[in-house]
Amino acid sequence: MSYQLIELDVQATDNIACPHCQQLIINWQEEQYIQPCEHTLFIAMDIGFEYITDEFEQTMQHTVDDLHANDDQLNMFAELTASSYPEFIIMKSDLGAAGYFRYIGLTA
Numbered sequence: 570m571s572y573q574l575i576e577l578d579v580q581a582t583d584n585i586a587c588p589h590c591q592q593l594i595i596n597w598q599e600e601q602y603i604q605p606c607e608h609t610l611f612i613a614m615d616i617g618f619e620y621i622t623d624e625f626e627q628t629m630q631h632t633v634d635d636l637h638a639n640d641d642q643l644n645m646f647a648e649l650t651a652s653s654y655p656e657f658i659i660m661k662s663d664l665g666a667a668g669y670f671r672y673i674g675l676t677a
């Protein structure tokens with residue numbers, strides 16, 4: 570596994586664009602604010618997943634259903650980085666609540 574962590578300096582209410590295609594993956598102007606592009610592998614918060622591709626889920630140690638069933642013990646960042654996906658980018662952004670983050674996974 571190999572990942573690159575990018576810590577975004579954004580507010581919880583800011584849009585977030587894909588660095589490859591500039592599509593707004595988080596777009597608060599849309600009713601459905603989660604707008605994954607073709608580079609998006611997952612969109613997750615510390616408390617659970619908002620989006621994940623089958624391809625990425627298959628590289629994780631646990632299934633999303635397992636993780637959601639045990640979300641009281643969930644360490645999202647540890648689960649994401651335990652993936653065997655060969656190369657990916659994690660964009661980390663602050664959710665505005667103490668210690669909570671959103672993680673957007675992208676192909677490298």
Ligand SMILES: [Zn+2]
Nearest residue numbers: 587590606608
């Ligand atoms: Zn993209």
